[in-house]
Structures are given as C-alpha cells and as structure tokens.
Amino acid sequence: MSLALTGLGVTSGIAIGRVHRLTPGELSIPEYHLDDDAVGSELERLHKAFGRGEKFLAGLLARMSEEMTETGRDLLEAHRLILRDPMLIDGTAERIRRDRINAEWALVQQADQLQAEFRRMGDEYLALRHEDLEQAVGLVRRELAEQPALFVSTQVPHRLEDTIVVATELGPAEITVLAQRKVAGLITEHGGPWSHAAILARSLEIPMLVGVHHALNLLDESEGVILDGHYGAVLAGADEGLFSHYREKREASRRRRLDLRRYLGRASLTRDGQAFTLLGNADLLPDFERCREVGVEAVGLMRTEYLYLDDALPDEDTQYRAYRAAIEAMQGRPITIRTLDAGGDKLPAMLGFTKGPNPALGLRGLRLSLSLSELFVQQIRAILRASVHGPVEILLPMLTRADEIVQARKVIERCRDELRSEGVAVDPELPVGGMIETPAAALDVDQLAGPLDFLSIGTNDLIQYVLAIDRSDELVNYLYDPTHPAVLFLLQRIQQAGARHNCPVTVCGELAGDERTARLLLGLGLNRLSMPPSVLPGIKKSLLEASAADCRRIVQAWLDDPADATGQELLERLSPE
Amino acid sequence: MISRPLTLSNRLGLHARAASKLVQTTARFDSEAWLSHGGKRVNAKSIMGVLLLGAPCGAELIAEFDGPDEDDALEAVKALVDERFGEEQ
Numbered sequence: 001m002s003l004a005l006t007g008l009g010v011t012s013g014i015a016i017g018r019v020h021r022l023t024p025g026e027l028s029i030p031e032y033h034l035d036d037d038a039v040g041s042e043l044e045r046l047h048k049a050f051g052r053g054e055k056f057l058a059g060l061l062a063r064m065s066e067e068m069t070e071t072g073r074d075l076l077e078a079h080r081l082i083l084r085d086p087m088l089i090d091g092t093a094e095r096i097r098r099d100r101i102n103a104e105w106a107l108v109q110q111a112d113q114l115q116a117e118f119r120r121m122g123d124e125y126l127a128l129r130h131e132d133l134e135q136a137v138g139l140v141r142r143e144l145a146e147q148p149a150l151f152v153s154t155q156v157p158h159r160l161e162d163t164i165v166v167a168t169e170l171g172p173a174e175i176t177v178l179a180q181r182k183v184a185g186l187i188t189e190h191g192g193p194w195s196h197a198a199i200l201a202r203s204l205e206i207p208m209l210v211g212v213h214h215a216l217n218l219l220d221e222s223e224g225v226i227l228d229g230h231y232g233a234v235l236a237g238a239d240e241g242l243f244s245h246y247r248e249k250r251e252a253s254r255r256r257r258l259d260l261r262r263y264l265g266r267a268s269l270t271r272d273g274q275a276f277t278l279l280g281n282a283d284l285l286p287d288f289e290r291c292r293e294v295g296v297e298a299v300g301l302m303r304t305e306y307l308y309l310d311d312a313l314p315d316e317d318t319q320y321r322a323y324r325a326a327i328e329a330m331q332g333r334p335i336t337i338r339t340l341d342a343g344g345d346k347l348p349a350m351l352g353f354t355k356g357p358n359p360a361l362g363l364r365g366l367r368l369s370l371s372l373s374e375l376f377v378q379q380i381r382a383i384l385r386a387s388v389h390g391p392v393e394i395l396l397p398m399l400t401r402a403d404e405i406v407q408a409r410k411v412i413e414r415c416r417d418e419l420r421s422e423g424v425a426v427d428p429e430l431p432v433g434g435m436i437e438t439p440a441a442a443l444d445v446d447q448l449a450g451p452l453d454f455l456s457i458g459t460n461d462l463i464q465y466v467l468a469i470d471r472s473d474e475l476v477n478y479l480y481d482p483t484h485p486a487v488l489f490l491l492q493r494i495q496q497a498g499a500r501h502n503c504p505v506t507v508c509g510e511l512a513g514d515e516r517t518a519r520l521l522l523g524l525g526l527n528r529l530s531m532p533p534s535v536l537p538g539i540k541k542s543l544l545e546a547s548a549a550d551c552r553r554i555v556q557a558w559l560d561d562p563a564d565a566t567g568q569e570l571l572e573r574l575s576p577e
Numbered sequence: 578m579i580s581r582p583l584t585l586s587n588r589l590g591l592h593a594r595a596a597s598k599l600v601q602t603t604a605r606f607d608s609e610a611w612l613s614h615g616g617k618r619v620n621a622k623s624i625m626g627v628l629l630l631g632a633p634c635g636a637e638l639i640a641e642f643d644g645p646d647e648d649d650a651l652e653a654v655k656a657l658v659d660e661r662f663g664e665e666q
Contacts, residue, residue: 078593081600081624088625114625121631128593128628 002237005219007187007212009229010198011534014250015164015185015207016243019223019236021216022167022174031105034096042096046103047089049143054083056139075132082136087114104144111137160184164227166215170197179204185227187234189215196309203284205534209234260537263544264295274548276522278540279336279530281508288329290533298334300456300530301395301508302326304379305341308348313375319382327390334391336433336456336506336530337383339376339408341365341397360470365398365435370407380415387427394432395456400440405451408432437461437509442490449501457494457526459509463487482511483567488524488559495525506530515542519574522548523555545576580641581651587661590633595662600624602653608644610654621654 034042057080061073082088088110095106111133118128160183169190170178175197178186186208191197193210201208207229219225219236226235226246235242268276279300280291291299307314307322314322327335342351343364354372356362369376383394396408409432419426436442437458449455459482460471466486469476481487491507498505506528511517513531518539521529527548531539551574558570565573587595603610603621610621614636619626621640632638638658642650 074594074597078597078624081597084604085623085625086620087623117629118625121629128625133625 002235002239003218005212005215005234005236007209007215007232007234008193009232010193010201010208010210011205012230013185013205013207014229014246014253015227016246016250017162017164017184017225017227019219019221019225020160020163020165021219021221022165022170032102034100034102036100039097039100042103043093045144046093046096046107049103049140050083050089052143053136053139054080056143057083078132079136079139082133083140088137104141107137107140107144164225166219168216172196172200175200175204175206179206185209187212187215187219187227189213194305196306199283199306202532203282203286203290257537260541263541264537266540266544268297268540268543270522270543270546270548272547272549274522274527276527276529276543276548278536278543279506279508279528280533280536281513281530282326282533285325285329287533288326292330292333294533294536296333296533296536298336299326299330300336300506300528302335302337303341304338305348308340308342308350313348313350314378316378316382316385319379320385323383323386323392324389327386327392330390332390334393336393336395338395338397338435339366339369339379339383341435342368343398360464366396366404366408367398370404370411373411376408376411377415380412381419384412384415384419384426384430385424387430388425392427392430393454394430395435396432397435397458398437398461399434399448400438402444402447402451405432405434405448409451435461436494437465439466439490442466442494445494445497446500449497449503452503454504454506455494455498456506456508456530457491459487459491459507459511462490462509466490481567482517483520483570485559485562488520488555491521491524491526492559499525504528513539515539516571516575518542519546519551520555520571522546523551523553523574525552542576546574578641578643579647579651580639581655583638583640583655583658585632585634585636585638585658587664588634589664590636591627591630593628595664596624596627598657598662599627599654602657603650605653606642606644606646606650608642608647608650610650611641613639613641 057076061076061080092103092106092110095101095109096103099106115130115133160178160181162184164185164187165178165183166187169188170186175186183206186201186206188197188210189212191210195210198208198210207227209227209229209232212234215234219234223236224243226238226243228235228246268278270276277297279298280287280294280296281301281303282288282291282299283303283306288299307319323337341364342348343359343362351368354363354368363371383392386392394412396405399405412432416426431453433454433456434441434448434452435456435458436445436448438461441448442462445455463480463482464471467479467481467484469479471477471480495505505526507521507526508530511521512529513535515538518529519542522543529539554570554573558565585591589595591599600622612619612621612627612630614630614632617630619630621627640651640654
C-alpha cells in the first residue's frame, strides 16, 4: 500500500532511503570507539572540559566566597582539587589512548575504578566522599556535553548514506552527528522551518521535512521511502517506477549542480554586457563557507534569529564571537547583518511574551528591538565590536516609518560612543540599511531612503502583506503571486527611489533565488540579488545568458498593459528559450 | 631528587581536609611530588591519591620530590605536617 505524508520541506532536495526511527536517547548515550586519527582531538576535548569545569568552580568560589559557609567553600574547593587530580585526568586520558574510546566513556570508567578503590579502603573517615567524586565528574560530563565531539556513535547504524532518520524532534547537536554520518534525509514530527535544527539542515544541505504528523507511527523501520523536499512529501510503499523516477530526478539535479560550477568563475555580466551582483544569504558558518565557494561578492543577508533560539538569550560576547567568525570566514568580503527579525513565524521561546493577537501585524522586527532596548543595545554593540575584523553593514528589518530609522540610528550612535569611551575600536563608517518589506515602507520609500545607506527588499513579507495572504495557509496560498501587478509596481517604485537617492537596492527574498523570477527582477532594474549559496550557480547561468535590455522591454510592456497576458505568461516570455 | 620521612602527628591523619591542604601545597611547586605509605606510592598532587594512602595518625610517610624547587617543596610540606595541618589538638 502506498502512503503519502505531508510536512514542510526545509530544502527542496530529494532523498531516497530506508527509514530509521530514532528512539529517544539513542544519540545521547555517548559510548563509542574512536578512529585512530580522532584520539588527539578527543584528548584535547577532555582537557578542555576539565579546564572549563575547574574555571567554573574557581569563578563560583570567587563570586560566592563571602556568602558561603566554610563547609560550602571546602566542598567546592574539594571538587576543584578533584578536577585538577592527575589520577583522574591522566587515568582518563590513558584510557582514551589505550582503549580508543570517547572521553565520556573513559571518564566514567576511570571514576568507577577510583570509587571502587575507595570502597575497598573501608575507612570511611579517610576516604573520599562518594558524592564529591560523582559531582565533580558530573561537572566535567556537563562540559563534555556542551562541546559534543564530532563523534561516530556505535548506537545508530554506522553508514547512513541510504538512511532517512525519523524522529519526534531533532536538536542541532544530533543533526551535526547525523550529518557526519552522511545521513540521506531527515523527517521530524514537530518543529518548524525556522527551528535551529531546520536552519542547520538547510545550511548542511540535508533534505529535511518538518511537521510530519505521526511519522513515527506511520513509517516502519527499514521501509524504503522517498523524501521530496520541494513538495513537502514523504512517499512510502512507492512502486519501483516511482523510485526510479526519483532516482533519475536526483541524479539529474546532481549532474546539473556539477555542470553549473563552470559558470562560477565568469564575470557577472549579462549577454548584453549589463553588470549584476550576486550576494549570499547565510546563517551558520557552513553557509559562509559555501558563499565563498560559489564566489559571492558579499553576504547580502546574515540572519541572526538562530542566535536567539536557545533557552537563554545570547549575551554580547556570544554574539560578538558569532559575528566575528562569520566576518573572518568571508575574508574581506562585506557582510550585511540583519538585526533580530523575531516575530511572525520565528519567535524565540524566550520572547514568547511579546506575541500579540496577530503576530504578523504585531511586535516584530525592529519594533521588537526598539521596545526591548537592552536586547537591541547588546546586539548593536556586538556587531560594532566585530566590525573591526572586516567590512560590516547593519540591516534593520520590518520598517514602516522613517522615525524608526532615526531611533535605531540613535541607539547605534550611542553604542558607538560608549564603545569608544571604553577604548574599544569600532568601524566609524558602518553603513545602515533598511528592509523594505511592508506596503508602507514601499509606498513611502522616498522618505525611508533618506536616512538609510542602502535598501534591501524582503520579497516574501512584501508579497504577503501586499496581497494580504499567509503563504502557510493552505486555503489562500493559491493567491500567492509574485507577478501580481501590485507587487511589480512596488518593486519598480523601490528600484527608482533607490536610484534617485543613490541608495543601492538588494533583493533578498525568495524571488532573488528563483530562476523563474530572477530575470523578472533584472527586467525591473533590480540587479543586486542575495540568495542561498546553493541556488546561486543556477541564477548566475540564467542571468549570464539573459539580455538585460530584452528583460526590461518585456517587463515594461507588461507593466504598461498587465491585462495583455497573465503573470505566468510574463515569466515564460522571460525564461530562457 | 630528595626524599624525607615524615610522621603524621595530627589527630585525624590524612583525612579530606588535611589531604586537600597537602595537595594545594604540593601544587604550588613545579617539582613532582610523591608520598609512600604502607607499600603504596602515590602522586602527592592528586587529592584522590593522597586519600587512597589512608594514612592515619602516627603513620610514617616517605615524601619524595624531584624538580627545580624540590628543596622548597619539601620544606613547605614538612612545615605543614609539623604544624599538624593547622588543626587544633
């Protein structure tokens, strides 16, 4: 019997493989053997964990010593001595070297052996308290868990190339592990397309479906399934014909990807010599590396929401490190960092309290940042501090009025002054741009362009707001139409305002990364496009082979008389022969 | 390398707090430090090693030090043992 389950595709990729249903804890019991070349890094991981554990205790002792009783101090001091104990550290390291086992496993074995020796001593008074060793070791285990190894577990099947893992939910650490095992695809029952896991899967280009209800009940272990990210479907019990159809499709897309590489080195000029600029969208470090590989001129959109997805909000230093790593990964090519664009479908749990009755029209984007100024100041300070490591621009999301920009700029100025007075170097010229993604911003774009250094069009939100449809609502998503004249008129208006104000305009929504619509944007005079690095080669080929003059002519003719043809026909006229 | 016998005269022997003081003392020095008692020889910078000696009051220990500051290390440990780890009698 065949069965089709639906969910949300995180990427458009195809995966074919056998189901492996991940049971809870399967990935979290880290006992495994190491490859020979992994021993060195495992030892380093062990020593770092001990070091961090001891530092944690030292910090605790320093902070708390006045409030603590002598017994409390002695206890912490004893734990600290255990964390420096050569019998524990060297003994554990020796097990890693000798038995080729991971740090967690070696640590437990060594601690067990020491406990046994103390039990044999019998003299309770002279012996170490059982709990002390346990608690100290627990601290190290916590530190080890914080920095999971790039491990090869014995629990899940070793080779995952042909395996599609099905789970209730997956965390980023689990996805990292599964990715190293080259998992073919991922299916989760819960989670949205903007969860940490989904962002990571997208970044690692692993086909993934989220929100597939009852997947664990409906899919059998070892059953062969097809995962179609484009349609958001899992096909089980398919016949051989369907399997071979998908295998061919997957093979064709692989060949196409390889074939497209040869365009990457070419200058970005259309067939008739018009320059265009391709930029990358990036969240996590692998994205930045991919951006570099495909030769983006800059990162046009670094989203920062993922930094806020954990249980605690990120502090300034955590953010600074993330921005700095991204900047360094780009080796001198500029990065546009968008300040927190929380709200709507991507609201971090910690900010749940800001959710109003209609999140799409509520406290989101810059509105949220301006109302939680402490949060905003932290982010701006982190970006400013990172800006000395390479060229950075700040992008403000979800604008509707010029005075929001003025307010944000004041905060940026204040942070800059504060940092200077603290003796911290910052880039004095850091450009500030704004997202044009609401009808208000698009209609009033002349007012907004004034105080901004550049504009960035978020086509996804703009289209939803202009057409008053929610794309995730299956009852109305048939109305989603990027060629709706109202959308095209606004895009043209933004492009013209940018030109008048000498304000570069970038398009960073889905329209920029879709081969069907990239030429439409070119025809509107929008020639700075930012997109996920995975789709860039295809877009580049399409634009290299386009005639900018023809695109302009076709689009303008259609705008003059939209009744002449449907939007679909417009796209067909623009598409390659 | 130097070694010296030491006699524990504090009432409780090498119990947790005394062992902890001893280890904190040996840790201040670069020299390696060893303690032997009852056929066991342990690293004197290891709290668990020192506790595993299970040395009671009156026990005879051999302390060994090896390194650039071995004399100072011995002096410090000897002083600690002589003043009975600062415990009241």
